[in-house]
Amino acid sequence: MSASVLFDAPGPATRMRHRIYTAVASAGILAAVVYAVLKLNDDGQFEYDLWEPFVTPDYLGTLILDGLVDTVTMAVFAITGAVVFGFLFGVAKMSDHAFIRWPAWVVVEFFRAMPVLLLMIFVFSMWFISTKGSFLWIDQRGGFFSVVIALTCYNGAVLAEVVRAGVAAVPKGQAEAAYAIGMRKTQVMTIVLLPQAVKVMLPAMISQMVVALKDTSLGYAVAAPGLTRVGQQIYREFHNQVPTAIVLAVLYVGLNLLLTLLATWIQKKFVGEKKIDVVAVAAGIDKNRA
């Protein structure tokens, strides 16, 4: 239902009224923006000193190369892990064997209902137990991998549900036909059901990537690298919190909008308009459950 159904094509009186509303609203917004800008200016927030780090090659390099790249790397690692996790547990949850199905269900529910930050802090405090001090690349990145592992488990649990919902969305006849021509369970799943499910799941998976990308910033709590961390170091050194927050927001929003564009494009190209309600799935509201 489009918004226009909610109201009539406005007549002259209504149009007049809408014009007044529009004018009032625009004036309000304009006033707010002008006030904000003046206020920032009064406080000297536009002074070059505060913005200088963002045009200094050293800091810009750190921000883009270390911050942005680390953020994206963590997100890519996490989402790759989450996809693997999601497929494994999603399929396990649909297993015919109760001894596979139930543990998978417990694991998925556990990770889905827990704050990812709690998990991250826990992984971080457990990180050193298995590793002895060394110069291994993996060993020096406790924060980095705490973020990756926590996000893998959380997003993996969400994707497991997406996988399950995706497979459930494949018409029943497909599986029946596959069984009829003599395929076995594994074949039905891997050759017939999953390939079709993936098509439906793709947009949901990519929007989950946006979630993962945003959540990498939680690494703030465990000394992990990334944009937020670099921003923190910059405002600690220069006390330019307002400019730093603005720059970080622009970078994150830009990155996420790019991802969302990608998701929309992929959806249009491969899927059409069908999609799974990933938000409801993520929160653990399963209409078939109770």
Added chain:
Amino acid sequence: MRLRSALAATTAGIAIAAGLAACGDAGSDDEGRDVDAKSDCDGKFAEGSRMAELADAGTINVGHKTDQPGVGFQGATDDVPKGFDIEIAKLLIADLCIDPASDKVNWEETISDNREPYLESGKVDVVLASYSITDDRQKVVGQAGPYMVTGQQLLVKSDSKIAGVDDVKGKEVCSVTGSTSLETIKAKGAKGVGADSYSECAEKVLDGTYEAMTTDGTILAGLAAQNEGELKVVGDQFSTENIGVGYGKDHPEMCEWIDGVLEDAFADGSWAEAFKLTLGPSGVQTPEPPTLQPCK
């Protein structure tokens, strides 16, 4: 098509940013002391001792802080941290015949959450992170030193009326979650607020959210110096913190070695020099070197 234009826009944005980049010149570069690696390590350490292993390997992992100006601080573009903790660490590293300025040293940030686990697991070999010697900690890790004696004080705004710990009873005082300072200030009747780092506390004192923050006087002095004219350290020290070097409990032989290096540094003036260089700018007078505690 929309995707392509968005990509183009981003690329253009980065290009513009790169173009602008040429004109900025922020940041400062003050270096610490240069400490040369010693070269007498053949046979200096007992066979099988941790020191001999480290000297042979030629690499070492050092745990430090990054948010305490003058003590242990690391800016966004700094490759290595700087501060008094770091200067003492350099002396230890050099004694193992490792060049403190080389990439053979792995500087690892430790936050209050992970100093003990890092040492327990051997992820870092020594911790110099404003690490007070306490009985509780000595149950799980080894601690040598102290190389500095300080005490808990309050950091307030320059125009604040708070003069000492009696003035903050019932008020919110900021410190770091999991630190001894937070427990102490709660015991003194204030409402402790736990932050993620001392710099964050200082921010919140500056903007007036909290009237005071508390931790070791040396850390506060560094923060006060960083915000000169806006923050001041007040009151008598209401605790005594012996800042020591943490090491793994599995390697008790390290204690004698650390104490030996510290003893030499006290004697030849390099300790005082390091103190003056790092904490002097914060207005802390260089004191007499502390008395070392006997190794257990």
Added chain:
Amino acid sequence: MLDNLDEFFKGFGYTLFLFLVCAVASMALGILLVAMRVGPIAVLRSLATVYVSVVRNTPLVLIFIFFHFAAPIIGINFKWVQVHVGSFDFTSAFATAFVALSLYTACFVCEGLRSGVNAVPMGQAEAARAIGLPFGGVMTQVVLPQAIRASVPPVASALIAMLKNTSVAAIFFLAEATAAMRGLTNDYSSQRIGIFLCFAIGYIVLVEIVSMISLSLERRWRVA
């Protein structure tokens, strides 16, 4: 762990309080936003759209950082908040978490409600209009009551996500459950697995309660 049950419950007390007040505020703001988004005034429509797309693409941590470290510099400060109930102190840390979480969650509530509005059959609005109701009447009498039913699952999921997100306040001065866990694992580092499991189960119980409430609401309000 058993010796520190009071810290456990105090931590979850803060978590629960924060969740409840943020739930009310983000619902109110979310309803306002969705009214702007589907309403006839183009300026308000774009304002709400811009708000939603900016906020939903910004990490929550960054919003917290803004209100804690950037906003006070330009004079937005919550130090005047001083409410004390029993042993709970609701001061600036709580107020800041409240503002940040509510502003963040409102855009997800708005999206949830919008999907609810979109789920109301077109004929309903057309019929309402046909009997002469203005936009306000169409919304309050016909569309919203049905939209709210249809949007129970997505809105509840936004609120559940918010419940989990209250943990972010732990790294910003608020002594809620995750902060309590951090303190305890620091003091009793040999028992950290047990401590972690207790807190994890605490959160899971809260999440399950909210999701049960949502399920029962959904059943009660099911559109015939």
